[in-house]
Amino acid sequence: MKKNPLDVSIIIVSYNTADMIGMCLDSLGAETGLSREVFVVDNASTDGSADIVRNRYPWINLTVNKENRGFAAANNQVLPLCRGSYLYYLNPDAKLTGPGVIEKCVRFMDANPGVGLAGTRLVNPDGSLQKSVSWRYPGQKFAMSEMEGLKGEIACVMGASMIARTEVIQRIGGFDEEFILYGEDQDLCLRVRRAGYEIGCIDDAVVVHYGGQSERQSVPAEGWKKKTLAEYLFYRKHYLPETIARIRKADLCKARFRLATLALTMPFLGDGVRTERKRTKYRAIYETLKPLNSEGSN
Structure with a gap:
């Protein structure tokens, strides 16, 4: 060589x-x-x-x-x-x-x-x-x-x-x-x-x-959407379809749970900026994954 x-x-x-x-x-x-x-x-x-x-x-x-x-x-x-x-x-x-x-x-x-x-x-x-x-x-x-x-x-x-x-x-x-x-x-x-x-x-x-x-520290909603889409591009390249379905279901459940928890606890949390960042993150993930989920099985 x-x-x-x-x-x-x-x-x-x-x-x-x-x-x-x-x-x-x-x-x-x-x-x-x-x-x-x-x-x-x-x-x-x-x-x-x-x-x-x-x-x-x-x-x-x-x-x-x-x-x-x-x-x-x-x-x-x-x-x-x-x-x-x-x-x-x-x-x-x-x-x-x-x-x-x-x-x-x-x-x-x-x-x-x-x-x-x-x-x-x-x-x-x-x-x-x-x-x-x-x-x-x-x-x-x-x-x-x-x-x-x-x-x-x-x-x-x-x-x-x-x-x-x-x-x-x-x-x-x-x-x-x-x-x-x-x-x-x-x-x-x-x-x-x-x-x-x-x-x-x-x-x-x-x-x-x-x-x-x-x-x-500060990723806007559009950034979280791009990160999520990039992850699912990675999954489509390297994982089996049934694996991707399981991941998507778990991600949606996690996003729903975190959004619900934040809605209940937000009035009692002192760090409003940090809490809003978390809400922005999980809302963006949920909004990105929901259309993907509707294309497959729920």
Whole structure:
């Protein structure tokens, strides 16, 4: 097999990140121990972030799309151009904590040939740990037969900072472009495992992720609807129809129960903002699943 000419190809997909992209790229500048190339794919930003990359970082391979193609498609767009043995995916709202982070990732992958993809440790700006590793897929307790024979224990890692073997990602066809905003990382991880590889976690490679904390704290109703639809796209790809029916029934029952409980207890709860967030979440999930449920059996 011909060895790739570079250690790593770094891919960043950006959309209206003018306030963050410079910080992200500056942190990459400290990585000097590897042969590398960096791709930024701008998904038709309107805030001047593409100009920041073009004018301040001439060493970046910049691609500017005329329309927002979504996270998955934008990543796949530069995959044929990548010359690194590994692909390192980084969110533009993240920064490396110091020199050597990506080098640690490459050394980990070199030392663990059975790992096809691995995530790093993600922390919030205050240093607290972000949940970036999942040991189960959505709805997996209903789908044990579909998960037989998978390598390793980790189900998936957050796509904000992860490294993968280029030949593995090329073999499985990259990200599934049906996923627009949510769910593409867990789908990719499952397909890597089904290709015979494990998912890993590199604890000593630390990345600050600015977006993770705020996203969890405040997700609008439309966001919950998109998350729910992405989960059911994942189910349709990987689970049996009877499994999906069981998951949908359980999700609907849970949403109904939580909405009823919140309606009864809301007058007595002190944190009205938090309670309203929960109600927004479960109402959006219920409204998304009810039409899906009517297409199948109740």
